[in-house]
Amino acid sequence: MKTLDRRRRWSLLTAGTLALLLLTAAGVTALFQLGLPMASGDNDSTHVYHDADGDWLPYQVHVPPQYDGSTPLPVMMALHGCAMTGFGWNSMERTTQFDALADREGFIVVYPSQRPFASAINCWNSGDPENQQRGSGEPALLAGIAGEVVETYGADASRVHVSGASSGAGTAVILGATYPDVFATVTSVAGGEYGLNRVDPENPDDTPPVETARQAWAQMADRQRLVPLLVIQGGQDEVVPELVGGRLVEQWSAVADLIDDGLLNSSLELTSETTSTPAHDGRHAFERTVYTTADGGTLIEHYLVPAMAHAWPGPEGEGEYTDQAGPDASEIAWGFAEQHSLFG
Template sequence: MPDRRSIGRLTAWFAAALAPLVLAAVPAAAAPEPEPAAGRDVRGSYSSSQGTVDYQVHLPASWRPDRPMPVVMAVHGCGMTGYGLNSMKSLTRFDDLADREGFVVVYPTQSLLRNLKLCWNSLSPEHQDRGRGEPELLAGTIRQVVDEFGADPARVHVAGASSGAGAAVILGATYPDLVATVTSVAGGEYGFHTAQDRLDTVSPADTARLALAAMGPRARQVPLLVVQGDQDEVVPPVMAQRLVQQWLVLGELITTGGTEVDPAADDVERVEPAAGHPYTRSSFRRGATAIDSYLIEGQGHAWSGPEAGGLFADREGPDLSEIVWRFASTRPLGAVGP
C-alpha cells in the first residue's frame, strides 16, 4: 500500500498534467478593442486673386500618399475658428472619427479681414458664385488638399454649421462637380440673402431656380443632410424646412424642368434615446435625390455630440459627426441610389 508521500507525489503529477487541459477549456477574456492610433495635423493656406484662407488638415495614422482617402471639410460658424479657440475642430471631434474610419479632415478658418465676427459671408451675393469670393477660396482649398495629400477627388464632403452651413450649401450649388455631399447644421437655402420679412415673397422654388443657374452645365442632384434644433433662436427651424424644399425643387428642375414636388417625406423615424434629446429623421428619396433632415427637440443653435466642445456644443443631442459620416461615406461623387 503506497505511503502518504507517494500519494502526494502522484496527486501533484496528475495536477500538473491536467492543468494545461483545464486552462484550455476556460475561455480567455476578450481583449479590449485597441484605440486607433492618433493622426497628425498639418497647417496650410490657399491664395488666389480672391484672397487667402488658412486651414488645418488632420491626417489619420492610416494615411498613406498612395492610398486615396475621402475628405471631410468642416466649416465653422460665426464667433468661431477652424482649429483655434472655440473651434470647429473641438466642436465636431471629427479627428477622432477620422482616426477610426480613415478619412482626411480640413478645417478652414475665416479671416477677420473678411468678417469681424468671423462669420462666413454666405448671406452676401458677392460670395455666392463660382469662381469668386469665399466659394472660390474654399473650392481652391479642397483642390489643394486633394492634390497635396493624394485624397480621393470623388469623395469630398462638406459639412458646415450656421454661416458655415450656408457656405457648405453654396459650395453644393456652385461646385457640384467637386463636392459629393453637403451637410447643413442650423443653416439655410442657397440664394436667400435678404431679411426674414421676405419669407412670404421669396419661395424655395424661386431660390431653387437661382441654385440651378449657379450649377450651370454641371447641374446634378447633390445629396443633402439637414440638421436643425427646434429651439434655435438664431436660425429659425423654418429655414431648414425651406432648404429641404429648395433641394427637392432643384432635383425636379434638373430631372424634368418642373417645380411641382410632393413635400411629404418618403420615410419618417422618431428616435427617443434613454438619455438626451429626442429627434425625428425625415428621408426623401426621389430618383437621384437623397435628402435626410433631422429635427432635434430641445436643441438650440448648436452642434451636438457626446464629446462636443466649445460655446456651441450640445452634449445631449445625437452624435452629429457620426451621422454626417454615415450619410456621406456611402455617396461618392456621381453616385445614384438610396
C-alpha cells in the same frame, strides 16, 4: 519751450501707445482666428491657400493613422460658424471632434478658417451675393482648398464632402450649388438655403423656396447634379429658426426637381419616411426624415431635434456652440457622406 517739448513728448507717447494697442489687438485677433501652432496634433498640418488674385485662406488638415499617401482617402471639409475658428480656440475642430472619427474611419479632415477682419465676428459671408457665385469670393477659395488637398495628399477627388455650422452651413450649401462637380455631399447644421439673404424674415412666404431654388439651379449651370444633402436643425434655435431648416429641405427638393427635367413638376417623384427616436438617458429626442428618389437613392436626410438650440450636437463636442445631449452630428454626417461620391 519746455511746455512745447512736453506736449511733443506727450503726443509721441500717446501715438506710440495707441499704435501698440492696435498692434496688440490685431495680433490677438489674428491668433484667435488663425489658431496657434501648439493647437495642432501630430497628424495636423496648417496651410495657407493662395489664389491667382492674391486672396488667401488658412486651413488645417488632419490625416488619420491609415494615411500613407498611396491610397486615396475621402475628405470632409468642416466650415465653422460665427464667433468660431476652423482650428485653435472655440474651433470647428473641437466642436465636431471629427479628428477622432477620422482616425477610426480613415478619412482626411480639412478645417478652413475665415481670414482676419474679413467679418466682424468671424462669420463666413454667405449672405453676400459676391460669395454666392462660382469663380469668386469664398466659394472659389474653398473649392481651391479642396483641390489643393486632393493634390497634396493624394485624396480621392470623387469623395470630397463639405459640412458646416451656422454661417458655415450656409456656405456649405452655396458650395453644393456652385461647385457640385467638387463636393459630393453637403451637410448643413443650423443653416439655411442658398440665397437666404433674399428672404424677408418678417414675410418669408413672399419669397418661397422654389424661387431661391431657381437661383441655386442656375448656379449649377451645365454642372448640375443631384447633390445629396443632410440637414440637422434644432427646434429651439432662435438664431436659425426651425422654419429656415424646413425651407432648405423644400429648396433642395425643388432644385432636384429642376435638375430632372428643367421644370417644377414633381417629376423626380420623391418619397419621404419619418422615424422618431425618443429621449433617453439624458439625450434629446429627434425625428429623422429621409427623402428618396424613385430608384431608391437618398437625396435628403433631415434631422429635427425639438429641444436643441443653435448648436452642433454630439456627446463629445467642446466649445460654445455644442449640445452634448443631441444626436452625434459628426457620426451622422460621416455616415451620410460615405454612402455617396460624385458618381453616385
